[in-house]
Amino acid sequence: MTAELLDQLVDKALRREAPTREEALSVLSETVELLDVVAAGSRVRRKFFGRRVKLNTIVNMKSGLCPEDCGYCSQRLGSASEVLKYSWITPGKAAEVADHAVRAGAKRVCLVASGRGPGERDIRRIEDTIAAIKVDNPQVEVCVCLGLLTDGQAERLAAAGAHAYSHNLNTSEARYADICSTHTFGDRVDTLRRATAAGLSPCSGAIFGMGESDTDIVDLAVALRELDPDSVPVNFLIPFEGTPLGHRWELTPDRCLRILALFRFYFPDVEVRLAGGREIHLRTLQPLALHLANSMFLGDYLTSEGQPGADDRVMIADAGFTIEGVHESTLPAARHDLVAIRRRGAGTDLPANA
Known part of the structure; x- marks a missing residue:
């Protein structure tokens, strides 16, 4: 039955169909051998x-002192984590960091700033930073992550040359209030929809290891799929001392790989990105994760150091x-197979599909 289940999951994914809830929960359970799951996802x-x-690489434009209280974040309101704290770096410095990463193989540069959302000055700073990066690297994808967006901001970023906007859902809607009280799951969904409507490539994923159940993981995957993102970063909690979740060390390499496999089945033709916490929780099994994720971060994260880029390569x-x-091209070619010429209903002898 196990082989039959995995073959069925693969066949569905190749048709871009989502797993059933029962199938998804089976992937996360230890009743199916891990290597069989990885092989199927591969x-x-x-x-x-x-x-x-x-x-991909991250440029942390502004670090720490965030007014939001996301329990996983070392930059949160009330954090006692001894992370770097600084105001906005200059566009020139950001371009320098980006250029170094591009020369090391990065195809996408992610400009991230802590805070609830950008103000007018922040949008101007990002516009100037994108322009500075594009001087020497006009081909690089620039992804922006500034928190919650308001009217017209996504359009400004798109006009400035941003390729994508990133805003993770992080956890399931049912338990979002357990993780953050200063904004809602719906706020995050609204920002992703604003970015998509403005023509920015939507990037949204999750953080695992925060006490979520298998059901929470499946619920989140379903919610993300409804948003139709182009890229899905899969983060594993980095338990910073001084944060409410700093005591959580519950992930195993097995658990991480099953989650990655599940997301590959839910997002077969989407960029699934191996993101924060991979070094901590996958450890020596990181190479196995490459058989599931087709994308990864190179270098350091927002407030924690990553594996040296040379080791990653x-x-x-x-x-x-x-x-x-x-x-x-990262994403597969245009889906011409989805365009079906009508040959029934009005003007034919066949009944309409109504």
């Missing part, structure tokens, strides 16, 4: 992305993968 990954790995090569070049 078949889907290879179909849509071959053996390419897209590299060796890991990618040793696992038999290649770094995706700037001129290669």
Whole structure:
């Protein structure tokens, strides 16, 4: 039955169909052998992305002192974590950091700033930063992550040359209030919809290891799929001392890989990104994760250090993968198979599909 279930999941994913809740919960349970789950997810990954790995990097534009109280975040209101705290870096400094990452293989640069959402001065700063980055690297994708957006801001970012906007849902709607009280799950959904409507590529994912149940994980995957993101970062909680979740060390490499496999089945042709916490929780099994995720962050994260970039590039090569070049398309080709010419109803002898 296990082989039949996994074959069914693969077949569905290749047709871009979502798993049933029962199938999804089976992937997360330990009743199905881990390596069988990874092998099945890998078949889907290879179909849509071959053996390419897209590299992304983060530029933390403004660190710490956030007014929001997200329990997982070292920059949150009331955080006692001894992370870097600074105001906005200059566009020139951001361009310098971005250029270094691009030369190391990064195809996307993510500009992130702590805070509830951007004000007018913040939008202008990002506009200037995008322009500075594009001087030497006009081909690089620029993703922006500034929190909750208001009217007209997404359009400003798109006009400035931003490629994508990132705003994670983080956890299921049912338990969102347990993680944050200063904004809602619905606020996050609204921002993603604003970004998408403005023509920005939607990027939204999750953080796991915060006490969520298997049902929460499936609920979140379903909610994300409804938003139709182009990229889905999968983060694993980095338990910073001085935060409400600093005591949580419940993830295992097995659990992380099952979550990644599940997200590959839910998002077969979407960029699934191996993100924060991979080094801490996957440890020596990081190369296995590359058989599920087709994208990963290179270098450091917002407030924690990542694995050295040179080690990441060796890991990618040793696992038999290649770094995706700037001129290669991350997402699969246009879905012409979804365009069906009408041959029933009015003007034909066949009944309408109503």
